[in-house]
Every structure is written in structure tokens, then in C-alpha cells.
Amino acid sequence: MEYRELGKTGLKVSRLGFGGLPLQRVDEEETKKIVKSLLENGVNFIDTARGYTVSEGLLGEALEGVRDRFVLATKSMARTKEEMARDIGISLGNLRTDYIDLYQVHNPNMEQLETVIAPGGALEALFEAREAGKIGHIGITAHSPEVFKKALELPWVETIMFPYNVVENQGEEFIRACQEKKIGFIAMKPMAGGNIESGSLAVRFILDNPAVTVAIPGMAAVSEVEENAAAAGDHSPLTDEEKAQIQKIRQELGSQFCRRCNYCAPCTVGISIPNVFLFAGYLRRYDLAGWARSRYDSQAVKADACVECGECESRCPYQLPIREMLKKAHEELMAVKK
Ligand code: SF4
Numbered sequence: 001m002e003y004r005e006l007g008k009t010g011l012k013v014s015r016l017g018f019g020g021l022p023l024q025r026v027d028e029e030e031t032k033k034i035v036k037s038l039l040e041n042g043v044n045f046i047d048t049a050r051g052y053t054v055s056e057g058l059l060g061e062a063l064e065g066v067r068d069r070f071v072l073a074t075k076s077m078a079r080t081k082e083e084m085a086r087d088i089g090i091s092l093g094n095l096r097t098d099y100i101d102l103y104q105v106h107n108p109n110m111e112q113l114e115t116v117i118a119p120g121g122a123l124e125a126l127f128e129a130r131e132a133g134k135i136g137h138i139g140i141t142a143h144s145p146e147v148f149k150k151a152l153e154l155p156w157v158e159t160i161m162f163p164y165n166v167v168e169n170q171g172e173e174f175i176r177a178c179q180e181k182k183i184g185f186i187a188m189k190p191m192a193g194g195n196i197e198s199g200s201l202a203v204r205f206i207l208d209n210p211a212v213t214v215a216i217p218g219m220a221a222v223s224e225v226e227e228n229a230a231a232a233g234d235h236s237p238l239t240d241e242e243k244a245q246i247q248k249i250r251q252e253l254g255s256q257f258c259r260r261c262n263y264c265a266p267c268t269v270g271i272s273i274p275n276v277f278l279f280a281g282y283l284r285r286y287d288l289a290g291w292a293r294s295r296y297d298s299q300a301v302k303a304d305a306c307v308e309c310g311e312c313e314s315r316c317p318y319q320l321p322i323r324e325m326l327k328k329a330h331e332e333l334m335a336v337k338k
């Protein structure tokens with residue numbers, strides 16, 4: 001396993017990290033086996049989130065006695081000081097530790113980022129927690145290039161997490177900027193939300209980019225840890241066959257795949273278009289139907305409110321048939337039994 005400095009944090013992390021989202025579909029015993037396998041395979045970076053329901057708690061239990069062998073990262077959707085202080089406390093309790101190495105502001109949009117930074121915002125709680133030794137470093141996660149770009153200018157941002165994979169390479173320029181500014185770059189959604197079937201190819205493609213500090217595929221089985229660790233340990237250049245496979249995937253997914261860039265916004269009636277596609281993706285590919293449905297239920301405006309004005313489609317750089325895709329996603333999400 002190769003290790004890298006995580007920006008200027010002084011932390012040394014394995015280039016393959018563990019994404020904790022899929023733990024929502026496994027139990028305590030499986031999580032313990034996964035954590036054991038991470039240790040055996042030299043993976044020392046674990047990322048989870050307050051929003052991944054049971055994930056923090058399962059990890060906390062599985063990390064008993066070995067917590068110090070990992071760099072532990074989590075994140076919260078809290079935007080105000082009060083909410084963030086509460087969430088940090090809950091994360092510490094769930095993870096059964098008195099110290100979290102990296103705490104991240106989870107996927108704010110531009111407006112929410114303003115709230116986070118403003119007086120009384122979540123950042124104040126993060127600073128206080130760092131001062132008190134409860135957390136070590138502060139990062140941010142984003143889905144839109146606009147937020148990524150903004151994050152690069154914020155002096156308190158030590159790491160940035162953004163989707164990066166074979167078909168989602170819209171952040172490449174900013175990923176290079178992370179390297180130049182010594183901000184740790186964490187590649188999320190390495191499998192493009194499950195769209196890329198070969199885990200090995202996905203991991204090798206990402207780690208082939210020297211500007212990526214760590215890639216964090218979500219894993220829910222020991223076999224996945226082993227497969228990804230083997231791919232991360234293979235430092236040979238991508239073969240012609242692998243490059244051809246990448247081209248094929250790009251051609252197949254290119255026409256119908258939402259990159260969550262949010263260029264289609266604002267929707268005339270306020271639908272969060274990329275969120276709808278994200279939840280539908282979780283439903284189709286991750287076997288997380290209940291969770292996808294509950295996230296969809298929390299959306300203020302659902303996809304069936306679309307008035308077919310077509311404004312979004314004229315702004316989508318990938319010419320996606322958004323209206324048609326929204327209808328399909330809504331039908332699939334609403335068909336999930338609660
Ligand atoms: S076509 Fe539908 S989704 Fe697109 S902007 Fe109009 S109302 Fe929103």
C-alpha cells in the first residue's frame with residue numbers, strides 16, 4: 001500500500017481509504033471483519049458521516065482497541081454553530097473515541113456555505129472543537145464545481161472531497177489546484193455511484209492521477225476490501241486494454257449519466273435535480289432502497305412537480321433528457337415501500 005501526506009495536516013494516509021456509506025446494509029459482525037481486513041491490507045483511512053445512519057455506530061464498535069491505527073474522518077450536514085457542536089458530540093459518542101482526526105462540512109451548496117462561515121455558523125463550532133482537542137482537522141465535501149472552486153480559496157479548508165472517477169472528471173482542474181495548494185484531495189464516488197462495475201479498474205484509474213491523495217470506495221464486504229487493496233497496490237501504468245475499457249464505459253454512460261455539476265439549476269419550480277438522480281442511483285445500484293426513499297421524501301420539491309419548461313435541459317452541458325429522467329426516477333423512488 002502506498003501512503004501520502006494528507007495535505008498539510010501531517011497525517012499519513014493510505015491511498016486507498018474506506019468509504020462507510022454501504023455499512024448501512026451490513027451488521028456488527030461484518031463490520032468487524034471489514035475493519036480487520038482494512039488493517040491486514042494496510043488501509044488506514046476511514047470516512048463516514050453523521051448522515052449515514054448506523055455507519056458511525058457500527059464503526060465505533062468495530063474500532064474498539066484499534067482506533068489509534070486509523071485516521072478517522074466523518075462529516076455533518078449541520079450549518080449552524082449549535083447544530084455542528086451537537087453533531088460533533090454525537091459523532092464522538094458513536095465512534096467511541098475522544099478524538100476525530102478530520103471533521104468535514106458535508107456537501108453544502110453556495111448559500112449553505114455562507115451560513116457555515118458566517119457568525120454563528122458551523123465553522124465556529126469546528127474551530128472550538130479543534131481548540132478543545134476533540135477534532136484534529138477541518139475539511140469540506142462538495143458535489144458542485146462551484147463549491148469546490150470556492151473551497152480552494154478558504155484558508156481553513158485542509159481537505160476537499162469531491163466525486164472523481166472514469167466518467168466524472170469535471171473536477172480535474174481543481175484537483176490539480178489542491179495539489180498545488182497542499183490541500184488533501186479525497187476522491188469520492190470512485191465507482192460513479194455503482195455505475196462502474198470493475199472496482200479494480202475504477203481504483204486504478206483514480207490512483208493513476210498523482211494529484212489524488214486518497215480514494216474512498218464504499219465497501220460492505222471483506223472481498224471488496226481485498227479487491228480494492230490489490231488494485232491500489234498495483235502501481236503499473238494502465239494497460240491499453242484498461243484504457244479501452246474506460247473509453248467503452250464513457251461511451252455507454254456518457255449520454256445518460258448525471259455528474260451532479262448542478263449547472264442545470266435553478267429549476268423553475270425548485271426541484272434539486274442532481275439530488276433526485278443521486279437518490280435514484282442509490283436505489284438502483286446500492287440496494288439502499290429505504291434510505292434512498294427517505295432521503296427523497298426529505299426533498300422540499302419532488303420531481304413530479306416538474307412543469308416541463310425545459311430550462312434545465314438547455315443548461316445541462318451533457319444534454320441529458322432531464323425531464324424524462326426525472327419522471328423515471330420519481331416513479332422508481334415512489335415505488336419503494338416504506
Ligand atoms: S423542465 Fe422541470 S425540472 Fe427542468 S427546470 Fe423546468 S420544471 Fe425544473
Ligand code: SF4
Nearest residue numbers: 258259261262264316
Ligand atoms: S442534470 Fe446535467 S446539469 Fe444537472 S447536475 Fe446532472 S449533469 Fe449537471
